[in-house]
Amino acid sequence: MQITQGQRLPLSRIGISDRLTVAVSIQSSNVIDVACFGLDQQSKLSDDRFMVFFNQTSSPGDAIRLIGPGQFEINLGALPATIDRLVFTAAIDGAGAMKDISSSRFVVSGPGAPNAATCEFSGSTFSVEKAIMVADIYRKGGEWRMLANLQGFKEGLSALVRHFGGEVSDEPATAPPAPATPPLVQATFSLEKKVAAQAPALLSLAKKAQISLEKNNLTKVRAKLAFVLDVSGSMNGQYSRGRVQEAMNRLMPLAVAFDDDGELDVFGFGAKPVHLSPATLSNYSDYIDTEQGGWRKWDVGQRVNDEPRAMRLLMDYYNQSADFGAP
Template identity: 30%
Template sequence: MSNPLVAGQNAKLSTSQLTLQFNVDHASSIDLDASAILLAKTGKVSSDVDFVFFNQPRHASGAVSQEDGSTFSVDLSKVPPHLERIAFVLTVEQGLSALAGGYSFRLFGAGDDFTFDGQGAGRPEKSLIVCELYRRNDEWKVKVVDQGFAGGMAPLAEHFGVEVEGGAGQATPRETPSAAKPGPEAKKSINLSKITLDKKGDTISLEKTSSSFGKIHVNLNWNPGGGGGAKKGLLGSLLGGGKSGGIDLDLGCMYEFRDGTKGIVQALGRHFGSLDSAPYIFLDGDDRTGAVNAGENLYINGKHWSDVKRVMIFAFIYEGVPNWAQTDGRVVIKTPDQPEIEIRMDASGSQQNFCVIAMLENRDGALHISKEVNYFAGHQVADKQYGFGFRWKAGRK
């Protein structure tokens, strides 16, 4: 009996001999390719030989072979020690939305049988990291990633640290191995130390690399519009590019622990929290002028992550006229020994003064991060939507 997985979920593997089969319902006119990419601990490719695709169907180690267009054989016992992940990807030239019936995969071997059903409708991305097999503490696991890239194979290759010749728009799956060799016109590779959650609802799940997550750092920052000039604060250009006078943006969070304890950390009411005692969440100050280059920072004590149920990260305009579309606001979530997670506040012009940016959840001990970027008229309306159940009254700094 198969075990269905959902996006972001992982499961232990009990065998090293596995078969991965893709099943895609599509018309014959759709150009679709499946590939496997073997990655080092950094999440980057070590060499162009670590791509397995139709024109290079077998890895030199014998760890991965493409048997046909939709089937891969995997022998985890043959994965070289310096390689710790195998990512399986799909590329659809017409975009995932062309897969009206969606896509699925089945990963099976002696004692293992896992399945996943993914959606294609409404998705403009042309390439997709479907799942990955990864080694952790001498054990292998499977994880459903389901992360798409709008530009096709080139941005996906860049995501894995590959330098692409001739610009991102010119690379295709068939060019990938040669594109991995840097040339005089090669573009700079994207550093895999940062992963961007592009669309509302995008998620990623981080697992502990040691006994705890350490200090989880949430930074809110921005670039002023028009390029050049000094940083003015996340809302420094809201009033037509002038000084930030009158604009006061606050970073904060609503939290809920597994024992039912709930609370808020924010500058309003001077609820700055504490890192070393409950609630183990700390706001390092209140930038009321937008002049602090480091932006606003919130810290979560990862040693107590097992006590946490969820943490909702928000930004709130305490003073000033909301015009989020004039900013390049972004939150970066940093965790030791993990890739940075970037979330951009990509509103098209909301006039609400409260933005729920991200939700951090404890899912079986993992740190699950989802992009929200939902706008509300204030704390109370957002609370009602997300169900924390606080009692509200007017507050001051």
């Protein structure tokens, strides 16, 4: 069924019950972040765990799952009674406006209904908007309904978070006077600027990480991240297909944000664990295939999974660290 902006209809009318997929496809030269907000009866994000997007790919109970770019798998039966509305959004990451997008659409489908409802739209629908509410799935009168929303905001993802009652920390309008003695921990720094200067390929991931940190009030936290890699035989496919390297890429902006040294501690383990070199913005891009000759050559012994031995190494290492254990 073809639907248009503003149209509302019950999911039952398009043959959908509790399980469905919502796919948002936007044609643009800009990076588009697609998210799903699970809202309460006041249309507020009262539980951050129900904001599903790049950095949080599932909600409690897997009621909402991000299964691919712009594609969400929904189990309405698994949603708590406190969640009354799902809003699927799209936001431009960086410069640009929604008026510049070309032919785009969203599709709502379900088991036995591969294209139950399709809504086509393009840049002509918008003007200066950088973020839009694409579609809603909501409860009314004891049934689930859908709305082709397509309303927008002049700002990006942060404006959506604020609109739904979430918190995004703002930088102060004026910087406070510099203390006579530099503090042990700097209050804030620009994650995006640091990544842009040293690893521009990670800039999009850094922007998304910054939003998550601000939303959860973690911008001032200092911590050490450790990436502990299972190098047993069952993981060969994940390494060969580049999935482990992709996971490292996603972690790097967080490591830079949390650690003053901008390093990600890396450990590997099979029958025995090995402490690898730290990953940094200068060596991360091909780390998995080059560190100590590449993952196939790491000295982890037999390619079996001995997690307790790996955990002992980590505990010993951090207990002996001046930052975490006894001096």
